[in-house]
Amino acid sequence: MAWTWFHRLASPPHVYRTAGRLAPWFAWPAAILIIAGLIGGLWLAPPDYQQGDAYRIMYVHAPSAWLSLMVYTLMAVAGGIGLIWRMKVAHAVAAAAAPIGASFTFATLVTGSLWGKPMWGTYWQWDPRLTSELLLFFLYLGYMGLRAAFEDLQRADRVSAVLAVVGVVNVPIIHYSVVWWNSLHQGPSVMYLGKPTMPPSMLVPLLIMFLGFTLFFAAVLLMRLRGEVLNRERTARWVTEEISA
Amino acid sequence: MTGISEATLKGESVHLWRGERHVLRGVGFTVSSGECLQLTGPNGAGKTSLLRTVCGMSYPEAGRICWRGQDIRDDLPAFHTEMAYLGHEPPLKMELTGRENLHYWVGVRRRYARAQLDGALERVGGQRWADRPVRTLSAGQKRRVALAGLLLMAVPLWLLDEPTTNLDVEGQRLVGTLIDEHLAAGGLAMAAVHHPLAVSERGLRRLELGVV
Amino acid sequence: MSDVNVLHATLPGAGLEHSSAPSALAVARLMLERDLRLAFRKSSQLVQPLAFFAMVTTLFPLAITPELSRLRHIASGVLWAAALLASLLALEFLFRDDAQDGTLEQYALSGRALTGLLSAKTAAHWLLTGLPLALMAPLAGVALGVPTGALPGILASVTLGTVTMSLLGAVGAALTLGVRRAGALLSLLTLPLAIPVLIFGAHATQLAIRGEPYGASLTLLAALAVFGMTLAPLAAAAAVRINLE
Numbered sequence: 001m002a003w004t005w006f007h008r009l010a011s012p013p014h015v016y017r018t019a020g021r022l023a024p025w026f027a028w029p030a031a032i033l034i035i036a037g038l039i040g041g042l043w044l045a046p047p048d049y050q051q052g053d054a055y056r057i058m059y060v061h062a063p064s065a066w067l068s069l070m071v072y073t074l075m076a077v078a079g080g081i082g083l084i085w086r087m088k089v090a091h092a093v094a095a096a097a098a099p100i101g102a103s104f105t106f107a108t109l110v111t112g113s114l115w116g117k118p119m120w121g122t123y124w125q126w127d128p129r130l131t132s133e134l135l136l137f138f139l140y141l142g143y144m145g146l147r148a149a150f151e152d153l154q155r156a157d158r159v160s161a162v163l164a165v166v167g168v169v170n171v172p173i174i175h176y177s178v179v180w181w182n183s184l185h186q187g188p189s190v191m192y193l194g195k196p197t198m199p200p201s202m203l204v205p206l207l208i209m210f211l212g213f214t215l216f217f218a219a220v221l222l223m224r225l226r227g228e229v230l231n232r233e234r235t236a237r238w239v240t241e242e243i244s245a
Numbered sequence: 246m247t248g249i250s251e252a253t254l255k256g257e258s259v260h261l262w263r264g265e266r267h268v269l270r271g272v273g274f275t276v277s278s279g280e281c282l283q284l285t286g287p288n289g290a291g292k293t294s295l296l297r298t299v300c301g302m303s304y305p306e307a308g309r310i311c312w313r314g315q316d317i318r319d320d321l322p323a324f325h326t327e328m329a330y331l332g333h334e335p336p337l338k339m340e341l342t343g344r345e346n347l348h349y350w351v352g353v354r355r356r357y358a359r360a361q362l363d364g365a366l367e368r369v370g371g372q373r374w375a376d377r378p379v380r381t382l383s384a385g386q387k388r389r390v391a392l393a394g395l396l397l398m399a400v401p402l403w404l405l406d407e408p409t410t411n412l413d414v415e416g417q418r419l420v421g422t423l424i425d426e427h428l429a430a431g432g433l434a435m436a437a438v439h440h441p442l443a444v445s446e447r448g449l450r451r452l453e454l455g456v457v
Numbered sequence: 458m459s460d461v462n463v464l465h466a467t468l469p470g471a472g473l474e475h476s477s478a479p480s481a482l483a484v485a486r487l488m489l490e491r492d493l494r495l496a497f498r499k500s501s502q503l504v505q506p507l508a509f510f511a512m513v514t515t516l517f518p519l520a521i522t523p524e525l526s527r528l529r530h531i532a533s534g535v536l537w538a539a540a541l542l543a544s545l546l547a548l549e550f551l552f553r554d555d556a557q558d559g560t561l562e563q564y565a566l567s568g569r570a571l572t573g574l575l576s577a578k579t580a581a582h583w584l585l586t587g588l589p590l591a592l593m594a595p596l597a598g599v600a601l602g603v604p605t606g607a608l609p610g611i612l613a614s615v616t617l618g619t620v621t622m623s624l625l626g627a628v629g630a631a632l633t634l635g636v637r638r639a640g641a642l643l644s645l646l647t648l649p650l651a652i653p654v655l656i657f658g659a660h661a662t663q664l665a666i667r668g669e670p671y672g673a674s675l676t677l678l679a680a681l682a683v684f685g686m687t688l689a690p691l692a693a694a695a696a697v698r699i700n701l702e
Contacts, residue, residue: 326568
C-alpha cells in the first residue's frame with residue numbers, strides 16, 4: 001500500500017514512530033526551560049525603570065512573535081519541498097504546523113494588546129509590529145481556509161503550499177510597508193525589543209524563553225504530525241496494526 | 246512518413262491514486278504509429294484518469310509514460326506539441342462562433358492557412374453553421390467543431406475521451422473514418438469509449454480496465 | 458479528402474511543425490484579442506465592478522458627512538478601499554469560465570508556456586477592470602471634494618495599483634480554481650497581500666490631494682507592479698496545473 005511514499009525515510013510508519021520517539025526529547029526540556037524562564041523573568045529579573053513590571057509580558061510576547069514568523073517560514077519551506085520533490089510527509093508537516101503557528105500569532109496579538117494597556121492606556125494601537133502581526137494572522141487564516149476548502153487532500157496540500165510560498169515572499173514586503181506607513185503617521189512604538197542595552201538579568205530569562213518556546217513548538221509539531229500521518233494513512237494496513245498492537 | 250513511423254506511446258506499470266482510491270493499478274500498454282488503442286471499462290474504471298495521466302496532467306505515483314522512447318516528464322512542452330486531447334466536453338466558448346473558437350484554440354499552438362481551417366470544417370460537415378455562435382449549435386455540432394480542431398492541430402497523437410458522445414450514427418461513423426485516416430497517415434490514437442469505435446480492425450488494439 | 462492530406466503533411470516528423478509555431482508575442486496578442494472579444498459579448502460583467510466602485514464611494518458621504526471639506530481628508534482612503542474591493546469583485550471569473558469549459562486544460566496542454574498565457578489573460582483582465590476603475594477614480598475623487606490638481610496623481614496611482622491587484626488576483630483566482638463559491642476565501646487570500654498596494658497607493662493619493670510631490674510613492678507602486686509581473690504568473694501557473702491535475 002505504500003506506493004504513495006517513495007522515500008524510505010519519509011515513509012509514514014517510519015515518520016509516525018520516529019515522531020513519537022522524539023517528541024518527549026523536546027517536550028521535557030521545553031517544560032523545564034519555560035518554567036526556568038518564567039521564574040527568571042517574573043521573579044528574578046528587576047523591574048524596568050520606565051515600564052515597571054508591565055514589561056514582563058515580553059517573556060511570553062516576544063517568543064510567540066518569533067515563532068509566529070518562524071512557523072510560517074517553516075510551512076513555506078515544507079510546502080516547497082513537498083511541491084518540488086513530491087514528498088507527502090513535507091505537506092503533512094505544513095498541515096500540522098499551520099494551526100500551531102496561528103495560535104502563536106494569536107497569542108502575540110493578545111499579549112501585545114495586554115501590554116499596550118499599561119503602556120498606551122488602550123488595548124489596541126496601530127503599532128507597526130502589532131499591525132504586521134495582525135496581517136500575518138490573516139495570512140494564517142487564509143492558508144487554513146484554503147486547505148479546508150478542498151476535499152482532495154493532495155490538492156489541498158499542493159495548492160496551499162503554493163500559497164505559503166507566495167505568502168512568505170510577501171511577508172517582508174508587507175512588514176516593511178507597514179513600518180513605512182507607521183513612520184508617516186508617527187504612531188507610538190514603545191515595545192521593549194528594540195532596546196540595545198538589556199541587563200543580563202533580563203536578557204538571560206528571555207533567551208531561555210525563546211529556546212523553551214521553540215522546543216515546545218517542536219514537541220507539539222511532532223505530536224500533531226503523528227495525528228496528521230495517521231489520518232492520511234487511515235486505510236493503510238500498518239495503521240490498523242499500530243492501533244491494535 | 247518515415248519520421249512518424251517510429252513514434253510509439255508506451256505506458257509502463259502506471260499507478261495513480263485519487264485521494265484514497267487506487268484508480269490505476271499497474272496499467273501498461275503500447276501504441277505505435279498506425280494503431281488506435283480503444284480503452285473500455287465500466288464507469289469509474291479509470292479511463293479518463295488514464296488519458297489525463299497519459300497527456301501529463303495527472304502525475305502517476307509510480308510508473309511512467311514514454312513517447313518516442315523518452316519519459317514525457319523529461320520535456321512535457323515538446324510532448325504536448327505532438328498531441329491533442331479532447332475531453333468530455335468540447336472546449337468551446339458559447340459566445341464565439343465555431344470558426345472563432347478554432348481560430349483562438351488552435352491558433353495558440355500553430356499557424357495554419359485559412360484554407361486548412363475551411364478544409365477541417367468541411368471535413369466535419371460544418372461549413373454551413375461554422376459562423377454561428379456556438380451557443381446556438383446542437384451538442385453534436387459542438388462535438389464536430391471540436392473534431393475540426395483536432396484535425397487542424399495536425400499532431401500525430403490523438404487522446405480522445407468519449408469522442409462519439411452526442412453524435413448521430415453518421416457522426417459516429419465520421420469519427421471512425423477520421424481515426425482511420427489519421428492512422429493511415431501514420432498517426433496514433435487512444436480513445437476511451439463506451440461503445441466500440443467504428444474503425445477498421447487493422448490498427449485496432451484494445452485495453453479493458455476493471456473497476457477497483 | 459485532399460485537405461486532410463494537406464493537414465497530415467504538416468505532422469511532426471515531416472519537420473514542419475517548428476516553422477508553423479506562432480511567436481510568443483503573436484500568441485499573447487491572440488489571447489488578449491480573444492478575452493476582450495469575449496468580454497464585450499457579455500458586457501454586463503464589465504459594468505458591475507464600476508457600478509460597485511461608484512456605490513461604495515457613495516456610501517461614505519452618506520455615512521459620514523456631505524461636507525466636501527471633511528470628505529477631502531478621507532478621500533484617499535475611500536478611493537483606495539473602494540478600488541481594492543471593486544477589483545476583487547471581478548476576480549472570481551478570471552479563470553473560472555475557462556476552467557469550466559476545458560479551455561484552461563487546452564492551454565495547459567498546448568505546449569506553450571502557461572505563465573505566458575496566464576500573463577496575457579491577466580493583462581486582458583486588467584484592461585477590462587483595472588483600467589476602467591483607474592479612469593473612474595478621478596471622477597469619484599471630484600465627488601469627494603478632491604481639488605482638480607490632484608486628479609492626475611489619482612489616475613496614475615490607481616492605474617499602477619490595479620496592475621498589481623490584477624496580478625495578485627490572478628494568483629488568488631488560480632489557487633481557488635477548484636473551490637466552489639470561492640468569493641469570501643478569495644478576498645481573505647488576496648487582501649492581506651494587497652496591503653502594500655493600499656499603503657503606497659493611498660499615500661500617493663493623499664500627497665496629490667495635499668498638493669505635495671508624490672513621485673516616490675508612485676515609484677514604489679511601480680516597483681510592486683514589476684515585482685508582481687515577474688513572480689505572480691509563475692505562482693498562478695503552478696496553481697492552475699495543480700488544480701487541473
